[in-house]
Every structure is written in structure tokens, then in C-alpha cells.
């Protein structure tokens with residue numbers, strides 16, 4: 001892969017915005033009159049009067065330690081959705097280039113492509129939501145700039161077989177973006193452990209799921225340093241707020257809280273996966289390496305969905321997704337929430 005060839009010519013040529021804080025990198029300044037901030041303080045009491053570190057160095061140092069990668073291999077964004085959008089804008093010329101997706105999959109790839117006037121090629125997964133040999137051949141033959149591989153996949157919950165992903169990594173001419181939003185719930189190593197082998201590999205992770213920090217908006221992209229530099233070049237200068245950076249550091253320091261929640265969610269997932277098939281309205285529960293279960297309902301999943309809504313229980317109706325006819329996606333909740341869900345489903349089943 002030639003990275004420079006994958007980058008849009010206007011991005012290669014442009015000069016990034018140089019913020020005041022980029023230019024000054026010395027020891028703590030005494031008098032900061034460079035950025036038109038309010039030196040008096042902040043309305044609301046808590047101090048947020050200074051712009052945050054544009055490169056989020058403190059957070060990256062902790063993420064690097066935790067993940068066993070170098071800080072220069074990390075990009076942080078306003079959710080991983082920002083990384084998805086930036087990767088698209090980095091590589092795809094609007095009205096000309098395309099991305100590849102593997103339905104059924106996460107909806108934001110398509111939204112980001114549509115927003116950027118980038119064409120979408122679709123290569124569907126098999127009935128058990130894997131890549132067939134034929135699909136791999138199609139992906140490898142495609143001239144798309146990016147392929148998004150979601151593993152564990154949303155909305156299906158399964159990991160994609162590593163050998164298949166590896167064949168894509170070896171054969172595809174563009175960037176291979178492995179979206180690991182749910183990796184902390186999976187019984188498989190992260191693709192971040194293979195970054196050294198594949199210069200076209202980008203791994204996405206997020207603080208929104210296992211870390212329980214969806215409200216913060218903080219996502220991670222891991223890739224070769226040259227690619228990370230390009231993402232930094234085009235990102236909004238202060239894309240991760242000071243408040244988010246501070247809270248992320250607190251979260252990263254609480255590995256025991258993180259582990260406890262993860263263990264409980266995994267245990268609850270197994271309980272739910274065991275209980276659902278005992279209901280006559282549940283035809284199939286797909287294996288999950290995530291914090292949700294995709295289940296196929298009979299005879300009418302949408303009727304079940306609406307019944308649950310009426311009981312104040314919101315799940316995700318995925319019946320119109322390719323390969324997901326009759327399927328609802330159920331997030332694993334607290335033990336009480338899961339019990340409520342099961343009770344409502346039992347009642348519906350009569």
C-alpha cells in the first residue's frame with residue numbers, strides 16, 4: 001500500500017490550522033495572552049477557561065500504556081464516529097471515490113459516506129454473518145478507498161473470523177478499518193496487536209460501550225504513525241474537550257470499576273442468552289461477543305417491538321436490515337432491566 005496515494009490530493013497539499021497551543025510548547029507559561037481566552041475564569045464555577053491540549057497527550061499516554069501501543073499510533077476523536085467521518089474525508093474525493101461496507105453492519109459508515117457524497121459498495125455477509133470466499137474476492141478486487149469491517153459486528157454481535165480479515169488486509173488496496181467498538185466484550189485479541197504487520201490497518205475503539213462513557217464522546221483510532229499524522233492534520237483543532245480529557249483520565253484510572261462492569265455485563269449476557277430461547281416467540285439467539293444479543297422472533301418481531309415499547313422498554317428493531325428479518329437487537333442491561341425485559345416477553349408470549 002502506498003499511503004500517500006490513498007490521501008486526497010487537497011489534503012496532502014493543505015496546511016493545517018496552527019492553533020496558539022500548537023505553536024507554544026514550552027514549560028508552563030506564566031502569562032497566556034495568545035488565544036483570546038478569558039483569563040479571569042469561567043462562568044459556572046468550574047474552570048474551563050483554557051483551550052484543551054489539541055493532541056490530548058495525557059490521555060494518549062494512558063491509552064498507550066493500557067493497549068500496548070505507542071502514543072504516535074493513537075488518534076482520539078469526538079466519538080469514534082468522528083474518526084469514521086475523518087477517515088472518509090481523508091481518503092475519498094466526493095463524487096468520485098467509494099467505500100465498501102459489509103451489511104448488515106453499523107449505520108454510520110453509510111451516513112458518513114452519504115454526507116460526503118462518497119459512493120457505497122455493498123458486499124453482504126453470509127447468513128451466519130461471516131465473510132464468504134466469494135465476498136473476500138469481491139472486497140480484494142474492489143478499488144474502494146476504505147473497507148469497514150465491524151468485529152464484533154453491530155447489529156449481529158459476532159466476531160468476524162480472523163483468517164478472513166487477514167485475507168482482506170493482505171489483498172485489499174485501500175485502508176482496512178476494523179471497528180472494535182465491542183472488543184472489550186469479546187473473547188479474542190484486538191487487532192491493535194497486529195498493527196505492526198499491516199500498514200493499511202486502522203482499528204477503531206470507543207469509550208462509549210464497555211467504559212460506560214457514551215455521554216463523554218471519546219473514540220480511538222489506532223494506526224501507523226503516518227496515517228495518524230494525517231488524521232491530526234485534518235481534525236478540528238480542539239476536537240476533544242478539556243472536560244472529556246479529564247473524565248477520560250479518571251475512567252482510565254478506574255480499571256477495577258471497568259473490569260467489574262464488564263464481568264457483570266458478560267454474566268448477564270450469558271443469562272439472557274440462555275433464557276431467551278426458552279420463550280416460544282424466540283426462534284433464534286445469535287452468538288454474541290458484544291454487550292447485546294440479536295434475536296429472531298416469530299411470528300412478528302415488529303409486534304414484539306411495539307409491545308415492549310408500550311411497556312416502556314426500548315429495544316432496536318433490526319428487521320429491515322439485510323439478513324436480519326424478524327430480528328430485534330437487545331442491549332444487555334442491569335439485572336433488573338433484563339428481568340423486566342424477560343417478564344414482558346413472557347407476558348407477550350402468553
Ligand SMILES: *Cc1c(COP(=O)(O)O)cnc(C)c1O
Pocket residue numbers: 078079080081082106150154179181205206207208209214217218219
Ligand atoms: C456504538 C458504536 C460506535 C461508537 O461510536 P462513538 O461515536 O464512539 O460513540 C462505533 N462503532 C460501532 C460499530 C458501534 O456500535
